[in-house]
Amino acid sequence: MTSSTETALTTTEHLDGGVAVVRLNRPDHLNAFNFDLVDALEAALEALRHDVETRVIVLGAEGRAFSAGLDLADLRPLPGTEGFGRVQGGLAAQERLVSLAPLIHHHPKPIIAAVGGAAAGMGMAIALAADIRVVSPKASFAAAFIRVGLGACDFGTSYFLPHLVGAGRAAEILLTGRKVPAPEILDLGLASDLVDEPIERAIEIARSITAHSPFGVAMTKQVLWANITAPSLEAAMALENRTQTLALLTEDMGEAVGAFIEKRPANYANR
Known part of the structure; x- marks a missing residue:
């Protein structure tokens, strides 16, 4: 539709x-x-x-x-x-x-x-x-x-x-x-x-x-372009670490793992 x-x-x-x-x-x-x-x-x-x-x-x-x-x-x-x-x-x-x-x-x-x-x-x-x-x-x-x-x-x-x-x-x-x-x-x-x-x-x-989680996609775009001008590898990785920690704590991360184990598409709620 x-x-x-x-x-x-x-x-x-x-x-x-x-x-x-x-x-x-x-x-x-x-x-x-x-x-x-x-x-x-x-x-x-x-x-x-x-x-x-x-x-x-x-x-x-x-x-x-x-x-x-x-x-x-x-x-x-x-x-x-x-x-x-x-x-x-x-x-x-x-x-x-x-x-x-x-x-x-x-x-x-x-x-x-x-x-x-x-x-x-x-x-x-x-x-x-x-x-x-x-x-x-x-x-x-x-x-x-x-x-x-x-x-x-x-x-x-x-x-x-x-x-x-x-x-x-x-x-x-x-x-x-x-x-x-x-x-x-x-x-x-x-x-x-x-x-x-x-x-x-x-x-x-x-x-x-759109097959991926909304938060994961948004953070990928943000970190990719922010790190184009990162002053060092350490600065770039610090931003990556922040993002991955936040993503790990989302409900969608648990849904993604469950979908992988059950071999089905994930149903993301952006939570």
Whole structure:
């Protein structure tokens, strides 16, 4: 059984098994981001934050592009900053636009980006902020900011890309602003799968995640990304030890052990 909700700019489909599929829905503009789309995607993701039925989120897009990035034809002041100075207003607008990257990265539920077309500039950054990426043969990434007189490091790309592919590879992609085609995205480890139907594959991955306890999944995401920048092995292991001790004391741990012994699926209650 599925259910769906939608706004003018995003749609959310709730699938059986705790998977929600959120789609950008501005295909006539190649899903380019303006403030309205930022607001719509933020609202969709925040609505799922405390939805106990949703365990994993798949982020896709309608149309032939995942996202062409920032909508340069719709550059305008952030609502409410009309009286600001040029620098102050520009910074407020910049901070609002980039807020989606930490929202996705720190969201308590795993987010899988299903990229079926071009992901440029801000679109690339949104995909990189996700925990897992699945791409189609038509997908491409491009740090397009540098093509329009800006630096290529924006929307968190200077953090995500070097961590995912290394500083040298990241420098080449960012400084050239070139299009990275789907096979190279896969070879670089930026995507887990290259398939004709990335939404379907992302849903399969999502359902393999929902087979595990909600607490265990949430802590795995939290510890994985926290320890990317851990100052030492000891610091990383201290966080792991805290998490495993907490997980050991949950009721779901006992349920998992019982299910393993009885050779049946576990029935997790997130307790």
